[in-house]
Amino acid sequence: MTTTAASAATPAAPPHGLSRAQLHELYYYMRLTRSLEERLVNLYRQTKVIGGLFRSLGQEADSVGSAYALDRTRGDFLSPLIRNLGSMLVQGAQPLEILRQYMAKAESPTRGRELNIHYGDLDRGFIGQISHLGDMVPVMAGVALSFKMRKQPRVGLVYVGDGAMSTGAFHEGINFAAVQRLPMVIVCENNGYSFSTPMRKQTAVAQLVDKAAAYGIPGVRADGNDVLAVYGATKPAVELARNGGGCTLIELVTYRRKGHAEHDNQSYVPAGEIEAWEAKDPIDRCIRDFTAAGWATAGELADIDARIASLLDEAVGACENEPMPEAMSALDGVLADPARTELEWYRRIDG
Amino acid sequence: MAEVTYLEAIRQGMQEEMRRDENVFILGEDIGAYGGAFKVTEGFLAEFGERRVIDTPIAEAAIVGAAAGAAHMGLRPVAEMQFIDFISCAYDMLTNYVATARYRAGLPTPMVVRGPSGGYVRGGPFHSQNPEAAFLHTPGLKIVCPATARDAKGLIKSAIRDDDPVLYFEHKYLYRRIKEHLPEGEEILTPIGKARVAREGKDLTIVTWSAMVYKALEAAERLEKEDGLQVEVLDLRTLLPMDDEAIMTSVRKTNRVLIAHEDTRTGGVAGEITARINDQAFEWLDAPVRRVTAHDVPLPYAPTLEDFVLPQTDDLVVAARWLAAY
Ligand SMILES: Cc1ncc(C[n+]2csc(CCOP(=O)(O)OP(=O)(O)O)c2C)c(N)n1
Numbered sequence: 107m108t109t110t111a112a113s114a115a116t117p118a119a120p121p122h123g124l125s126r127a128q129l130h131e132l133y134y135y136m137r138l139t140r141s142l143e144e145r146l147v148n149l150y151r152q153t154k155v156i157g158g159l160f161r162s163l164g165q166e167a168d169s170v171g172s173a174y175a176l177d178r179t180r181g182d183f184l185s186p187l188i189r190n191l192g193s194m195l196v197q198g199a200q201p202l203e204i205l206r207q208y209m210a211k212a213e214s215p216t217r218g219r220e221l222n223i224h225y226g227d228l229d230r231g232f233i234g235q236i237s238h239l240g241d242m243v244p245v246m247a248g249v250a251l252s253f254k255m256r257k258q259p260r261v262g263l264v265y266v267g268d269g270a271m272s273t274g275a276f277h278e279g280i281n282f283a284a285v286q287r288l289p290m291v292i293v294c295e296n297n298g299y300s301f302s303t304p305m306r307k308q309t310a311v312a313q314l315v316d317k318a319a320a321y322g323i324p325g326v327r328a329d330g331n332d333v334l335a336v337y338g339a340t341k342p343a344v345e346l347a348r349n350g351g352g353c354t355l356i357e358l359v360t361y362r363r364k365g366h367a368e369h370d371n372q373s374y375v376p377a378g379e380i381e382a383w384e385a386k387d388p389i390d391r392c393i394r395d396f397t398a399a400g401w402a403t404a405g406e407l408a409d410i411d412a413r414i415a416s417l418l419d420e421a422v423g424a425c426e427n428e429p430m431p432e433a434m435s436a437l438d439g440v441l442a443d444p445a446r447t448e449l450e451w452y453r454r455i456d457g
Numbered sequence: 458m459a460e461v462t463y464l465e466a467i468r469q470g471m472q473e474e475m476r477r478d479e480n481v482f483i484l485g486e487d488i489g490a491y492g493g494a495f496k497v498t499e500g501f502l503a504e505f506g507e508r509r510v511i512d513t514p515i516a517e518a519a520i521v522g523a524a525a526g527a528a529h530m531g532l533r534p535v536a537e538m539q540f541i542d543f544i545s546c547a548y549d550m551l552t553n554y555v556a557t558a559r560y561r562a563g564l565p566t567p568m569v570v571r572g573p574s575g576g577y578v579r580g581g582p583f584h585s586q587n588p589e590a591a592f593l594h595t596p597g598l599k600i601v602c603p604a605t606a607r608d609a610k611g612l613i614k615s616a617i618r619d620d621d622p623v624l625y626f627e628h629k630y631l632y633r634r635i636k637e638h639l640p641e642g643e644e645i646l647t648p649i650g651k652a653r654v655a656r657e658g659k660d661l662t663i664v665t666w667s668a669m670v671y672k673a674l675e676a677a678e679r680l681e682k683e684d685g686l687q688v689e690v691l692d693l694r695t696l697l698p699m700d701d702e703a704i705m706t707s708v709r710k711t712n713r714v715l716i717a718h719e720d721t722r723t724g725g726v727a728g729e730i731t732a733r734i735n736d737q738a739f740e741w742l743d744a745p746v747r748r749v750t751a752h753d754v755p756l757p758y759a760p761t762l763e764d765f766v767l768p769q770t771d772d773l774v775v776a777a778r779w780l781a782a783y
Contacts, residue, residue, distance in 0.1 A: 218759030
């Protein structure tokens with residue numbers, strides 16, 4: 107989108123039928139994602155995060171803009187990947203839940219069983235990923251299949267990385283969805299790397315979106331660092347799916363500015379590459395574009411930042427001193443019946 | 458003599474075999490420029506080049522399948538699973554194709570699939586698994602699980618030289634915690650299929666492998682100090698083919714057996730060992746064979762939960778006392 111001297115007095119209407127308030131919401135979720143991750147970095151350095159920490163720095167627009175294209179009032183679903191904290195927040199995940207997950211707290215959504223953003227909530231319309239890449243594509247196909255079978259006008263959106271697209275599960279899932287014309291959107295975040303592996307070692311196609319043709323479904327490619335372009339690419343795919351048009355593959359071109367996880371020093375990244383993408387930061391860009399077009403004032407955005415800061419202060423404060431789960435709770439809920447796994451014999455005799 | 462960590466021992470073993478035999482090559486995710494998620498293959502790309510150090514797409518079935526095809530043609534691939542938890546993505550390839558190749562079609566398939574297994578590291582359900590039981594049931598595979606740096610080196614070298622497919626499960630908890638003097642220039646070839654007595658004893662045997670060996674040794678020490686018990690610790694090292702002779706020798710000596718493993722109980726390897734002892738040495742037993750394993754739940758992330766679910770040294774002590782008093 108262009109920022110031609112739109113006067114602040116009579117700003118042009120925002121694109122894609124979005125309202126000013128919705129643009130502010132997009133900014134809110136991007137900023138919330140980044141600020142929450144920054145809090146997590148601090149907690150990680152204080153060894154309060156138990157496992158690894160995964161960042162989406164520089165990818166906030168692709169997560170937020172794509173998830174925002176779903177209609178939560180109609181019961182749309184998504185399944186995120188490790189770098190889709192922003193999508194989870196849009197879909198209703200709470201910062202306090204995320205903090206509790208990372209810190210393995212008893213009150214975390216998985217009660218300390220799973221790590222980081224690996225959790226879901228059927229009521230809010232998201233299904234937690236497992237680590238095994240690609241697996242969520244067939245799972246989301248099943249969610250979408252249920253929509254189709256029940257003739258519900260709902261859509262499922264699933265994320266994959268450029269690396270995860272190499273898995274067998276991805277291939278089987280997208281093909282299944284394509285053949286069944288399921289109401290589904292597959293969002294591929296092309297962030298340049300899977301761990302240390304550059305895209306050219308992951309696939310021989312020039313663009314990931316080229317793979318859509320192989321499945322006989324439409325493919326769309328957009329600038330993943332431009333939240334409005336992301337929304338603009340995803341929204342029509344969501345509506346196509348809702349209206350019986352089947353599955354779309356969307357490639358969002360972005361860049362992973364941090365290492366695979368906090369411990370990765372990115373020694374494999376060519377000099378200058380990260381800096382070049384810093385200049386394309388999606389949040390900076392959003393601020394520039396929105397203020398230049400008159401869709402937001404600097405004051406309004408600063409208010410949002412302040413709101414987020416106090417929200418996060420409160421969440422971190424609330425979470426930090428919470429207990430970890432009680433040990434015996436580990437035995438609950440492997441099955442519905444029996445609901446509790448037997449305690450091993452050696453714990454039933456006293457030492 | 459240099460002190461070598463468990464991790465360096467694996468690296469050295471692979472390096473030595475790659476230097477010795479042009480046909481040995483490695484493939485896996487992020488193993489080249491990055492040197493592997495745990496840096497096991499650090500330096501390999503520089504020394505052996507892109508032809509023999511292959512960074513692959515994220516595609517475990519293709520990694521294992523391609524290794525099999527190359528092995529048929531006389532190469533000796535060593536495939537890395539970034540975490541052993543992802544070997545499940547290649548389960549079809551390993552159990553249906555690789556394991557049956559020799560029997561079904563007379564195809565030699567000399568290949569190794571290796572990777573970091575095991576818990577006690579807060580890795581949660583998908584970065585902590587011990588998948589040996591999933592493969593023990595399939596004829597046609599060998600499974601090794603080294604506990605010491607010497608065996609880590611000796612078993613990777615033997616696995617690479619073996620003419621059949623070998624699953625090599627290394628324990629990530631041991632990577633940098635275990636160190637040992639390994640004489641430079643010594644050719645260490647730990648035989649596949651041979652257990653090792655890690656500690657001699659006469660009152661009771663703990664049969665175990667991998668990281669659990671250290672908990673068994675700790676328990677043995679405590680039991681000696683506090684109860685005057687002489688506990689033998691048998692480190693199986695190889696699970697397939699299993700060293701029945703070593704197990705039965707120890708059973709005949711101590712007459713009491715505790716089997717300890719980190720994986721969950723039901724369908725676990727301990728059940729198989731128990732059956733073998735029943736078959737081959739029942740009359741030598743003074744007590745039922747007992748097992749200490751993880752609880753039958755997916756491995757949870759929170760330290761309070763993980764520590765509870767996984768077997769600890771205290772559990773071995775309690776169980777051994779029960780057995781000794783039987
Ligand atoms: C089946 C499988 N194999 C290997 C891994 C280990 N792994 C975790 S993340 C990752 C890289 C993922 O890259 P990509 O899909 O591009 O997502 P990104 O991290 O770039 O967001 C790898 C190899 C895994 N999680 N699942």
